[in-house]
Amino acid sequence: MNARGHNRFDVAAARRRCKAYRRRILDISQTVGALHIAPAFSCLEIVDVVYHGLMRKGDDGADVDRFLMSKGHGCMAQYAILEDLGVLDERELELYCKPGGRLGAHPDYGVPGIEASTGSLGHGLGMAAGMAYADKLQNIESVIYCLVGDGEMQEGSIWEAVMMAPNLGLGGLVAILDFNDYQGLGRTTETHPHFLPMTDKVRSFGWETANVNGHDAAAVHAAIAGRAGDRPFFLVCNTVKGKGVSFMEHAPIWHYRAPSPEEYRQAIGKLTEVSA
Amino acid sequence: MRNTFADTFYELGKADPRLAVVVADISPAGSIAKFRQEFPDRFINTGVAEQVMIGLCAGMALRGMRPFAYTIATFALYRTFEFVRDDLCYQDLPVTVVGIGGGVTYSTLGGTHHAMEDVAIAAAMPNMQVVAPCDPAETAAATRFLAVESAHPTYLRLGKAGEPDLTKGAVDRFEFGKVRYLKKGRDTCILSYGPMAKMAFDVAARLEAERQETVSVVSCHTLKPLDRDGIAAALGSHRRVVVIEELVPHGGLGARVKEIAWEVRADCDVRTFSLRDEFIHAYGSHNDLLAAHGLTTETVLAGLR
Numbered sequence: 001m002n003a004r005g006h007n008r009f010d011v012a013a014a015r016r017r018c019k020a021y022r023r024r025i026l027d028i029s030q031t032v033g034a035l036h037i038a039p040a041f042s043c044l045e046i047v048d049v050v051y052h053g054l055m056r057k058g059d060d061g062a063d064v065d066r067f068l069m070s071k072g073h074g075c076m077a078q079y080a081i082l083e084d085l086g087v088l089d090e091r092e093l094e095l096y097c098k099p100g101g102r103l104g105a106h107p108d109y110g111v112p113g114i115e116a117s118t119g120s121l122g123h124g125l126g127m128a129a130g131m132a133y134a135d136k137l138q139n140i141e142s143v144i145y146c147l148v149g150d151g152e153m154q155e156g157s158i159w160e161a162v163m164m165a166p167n168l169g170l171g172g173l174v175a176i177l178d179f180n181d182y183q184g185l186g187r188t189t190e191t192h193p194h195f196l197p198m199t200d201k202v203r204s205f206g207w208e209t210a211n212v213n214g215h216d217a218a219a220v221h222a223a224i225a226g227r228a229g230d231r232p233f234f235l236v237c238n239t240v241k242g243k244g245v246s247f248m249e250h251a252p253i254w255h256y257r258a259p260s261p262e263e264y265r266q267a268i269g270k271l272t273e274v275s276a
Numbered sequence: 277m278r279n280t281f282a283d284t285f286y287e288l289g290k291a292d293p294r295l296a297v298v299v300a301d302i303s304p305a306g307s308i309a310k311f312r313q314e315f316p317d318r319f320i321n322t323g324v325a326e327q328v329m330i331g332l333c334a335g336m337a338l339r340g341m342r343p344f345a346y347t348i349a350t351f352a353l354y355r356t357f358e359f360v361r362d363d364l365c366y367q368d369l370p371v372t373v374v375g376i377g378g379g380v381t382y383s384t385l386g387g388t389h390h391a392m393e394d395v396a397i398a399a400a401m402p403n404m405q406v407v408a409p410c411d412p413a414e415t416a417a418a419t420r421f422l423a424v425e426s427a428h429p430t431y432l433r434l435g436k437a438g439e440p441d442l443t444k445g446a447v448d449r450f451e452f453g454k455v456r457y458l459k460k461g462r463d464t465c466i467l468s469y470g471p472m473a474k475m476a477f478d479v480a481a482r483l484e485a486e487r488q489e490t491v492s493v494v495s496c497h498t499l500k501p502l503d504r505d506g507i508a509a510a511l512g513s514h515r516r517v518v519v520i521e522e523l524v525p526h527g528g529l530g531a532r533v534k535e536i537a538w539e540v541r542a543d544c545d546v547r548t549f550s551l552r553d554e555f556i557h558a559y560g561s562h563n564d565l566l567a568a569h570g571l572t573t574e575t576v577l578a579g580l581r
Contacts, residue, residue, distance in 0.1 A: 109338075109367045116338060120362050126328045127363060130335020130343075137293070137317055138340065157359070160328035168320070 006225035009053030014217045015273040017052070018044050021080040022244045024093075026267050028076070029258040032097045035105060038242035038254040040076035042180040043147060045217045045274060046237055047077045050145045050176075051085065053221045065142050066115045066131060070124020071149030071178060072106035073256075078113070079103055087113040122155025124148065125175060129165045129232075132173040146175045151183035154192065165232040166206030173232040174224055175207075178214060180241035182252055202234045214239035216276040244274050277435045277471075278376060279306035280412035284419040285344065286311045289318065295423055296336060298322060300329045300347040302376070305437070308346075326355045333371045334363035342370050342423065348382070349375030349391035353398060353431060364429040365401040371429050372422045373398075378408065378433035378470060379522030380551065380565040387555045390565075391433075395469075396527025398431035399500040406499040407452070408433040410473035411442040414497055417450035425452075435471040436562075442473050443495070453498045455506035461490030464580075465514040467507070467529060469496045472520050475566075478573045479520070483580070496529055507533055511542035519548040520576060522566065526553065549576050 021044055029035055047067070055065040069078050079096070082088040088103070088111075095101025102111055106119025115131070118124045128146035135142045152158060165173055177198060181188050189195050199209040208228055212219040214237025227233040241255070242248030245267045259267055286307035289295040296318040297308060304312055304319070312319035322329045326347060333343040345352060352375040353360060364371050375394055382389040398406045405428050409415040415434060422430050443450075447457040458473065464483055466476040473495055480491035494510060496502070511517055517537070519530040530548030537546050551569040558568040566572065 116334070117362060117367055120358065122327075123331060123359065123362055126331020126359075127335035127338065129328070130332035130337075131339045132335070133320075133332065134336040134339035134341045137296075140339075157327035157331065160322070160325040161331060164322055164325065164328045164332070 006054045006221070007052070007056060009049065009217075009221045011218045014045070014048055014052065015275060017084065018048050019244075019271060019273045021048070021077065021084070022271055023268065024080045024083070025076045026259070026264060026271070028093060028096055030261065030264055031094070032258060034256055034258050035076060035097070036073040036256050037076065037258070038248055038251075039071065039074045039149070039180070041243045041245070041248065042239040042241045043071070043074045043178040043214070044077045044243070045215045046147065046176055046178060046220055046239075047074070047081060049217050049220045049224070051081045053217075054143070054145065054224060065145065067145045068115050068118065068124045068128045068147070069107050070118050070128070070146050071121065071152050072119030074147065074149070074178065075105070075107045078107065082113040121149070121152040122157040125158055125161040128175070129161050129168065129170060129173055132170045133168050135172060136170065141172070143172050143174055146173070148175060148177050150177060150179045150181060150188045150195070153177065153195070153198070162202055162205050162207070170232045171229045174227070174235070175232065176235045176237060178239050179236055180239045182241045182250075182255070184255070186252065198236050199234070207232050207234045209234045209236065211236040211238070213237070213276050215243055215274050244271060246270050277409070277412055277415045277439050278437050280415045281374065281419050281434060282306040282308040282311070284416040285423065288420065288423045289315060292342070292423070293318070294340060294342045296320065296341055296343045298329050298333050298343055298345050300324060300326045300351060302347045326351050327359050330356045330359035330363055330373070334367065334369055337369035337371050338367070344372045344374055346374040347376065348389060349378045349394050349433060350389055352376075353391065353394050357397070360429070361401055365403045368403045369429055370427055372426070372432050373430065374432045374434060376434050377436055380569070381436050381562055383562045383565040384559050386559070387557065392524050392551050393527070394431065394433060395499055395523050399527065403428050404500060405430040406433070407431070407497055408470040408499060409497045410468070410470055410495045411439050413441060413443045414450055414495060418452070418497060421452045433470060439471050440474060442477060450497065453501050453503055455503045455510065456495045456497060457492060458495055459491070459493040461492045463489040463491060463514060464516040464518060465492040465494060465510045466518045466520060467494045467496050467510065467533060468520045469499060469529060470522060472522050475571075475573055475576070476520055479518070479576050482573065482577055499529060502532055504536055507536045508540045508542075511537050511540060511544055511546070514544055516545040516547065516580070518576070518580065520571070521550050522571070523550055524553050525550045547579060549579060
């Protein structure tokens, strides 16, 4: 197990996986009325890197590191990956948002692979900080990964956690911002014209920060694996909402809508491996 | 009460490394200061930032710890409400939220600092336990239970400092989830929780001296889960049951006792006394504020004629 907190990472394999995950999510979209496709597509490469390239297992096979999807509406990305890893079985995903199922449109604590209930924005980072701190107190050398959204960064509670995490010396906390520049009513940078630069803001609170293209899996992996790790790390990932299906990219309607059968066929036809 | 909580927490925390306290810029009373010195890693001050106080507690509990969040009741529960609900209650984590100064304890600080609805709000949430001990010794017993045994989130409502000892001659021991007879009689039974037990004893003494009644005084320290059988038994064994509570009229013990009385078809008289459903712009001692809400020994006695 690598003490720095990462695994070997094959970018070509990651691209193939992410294409398959997008396909899987589109397939599920044909069985339910609505789901968050675009918010999952913007963070897919990131979540794939975390699960496949970063999170470690101990010698006993148990998970050492943890991942919290604080932007809970991106959870289709997490479900598809957990299924691929065998943590969730196919039947669980078939029952997504259906009676008898236990996977909903937001991650729910108690479901295998889900570390905390999120979906109400602004909750995950504080909990992730608490998890990292508890592990530190208990001499567990873990890394807690927490994915936040740019809409979510507007919650005051996020800034409480941003202020607090460096005080606690949380070298085991990695926060990743899926900056797709969209929120409910339009562009984040239009809602908040001074939203950027985010790295400067967070760094000024005592974090180590970096900024990469969030669809460039190699860059995401390198940035996190190469962090100094002596304090919490915040990675801003520039992403595209709906990435991977051209007509879904930058189109707010796909925040929470399932494609019609015709749109689904088009989407499948347009799916390509995302390289950056 | 605050000091007893601190003493008890300090003693338990010395032995159990899972215990931690997360405060939001509240100067630690008594032994919590000692705890802070001896175990600085397990004393966390988030500053004036209550949401992350709850978030940290949740995260720590998710990783096996048993944290206590601690600040003034309004900030501990109201400012943080959705964090308490989602992070603690929805995930059913063993975190205790300590609210200092429940009711109108902070009688000179104005309405912004009055937690007049805290018990109702906390009890409305699934999984949440609500505990309001009546004196220092009961605070110690409750703290011990919450630190050692409890498996669920809890709102622990405490007063401030200087509450009298009321449980020295208690009939029953403290048992979480059970009503506790502090004194047993046959005619009237007075149910209360928190520092209002003092008023319950004063009313009891007057009823006994002036009206020749024998009176039970009961500490309903566990508001949730409420001891329904214990309340039903009190309703069945007294001709009058009185509830005195430092809470708005809605959603508190009085309302629950009336519900139970209806369900068990109790034929005793039930009378409830509470704060008013009003924000009162008044200042003075704690008793002055209670009086401004119409809650005094005299008004209760007058209401029992």
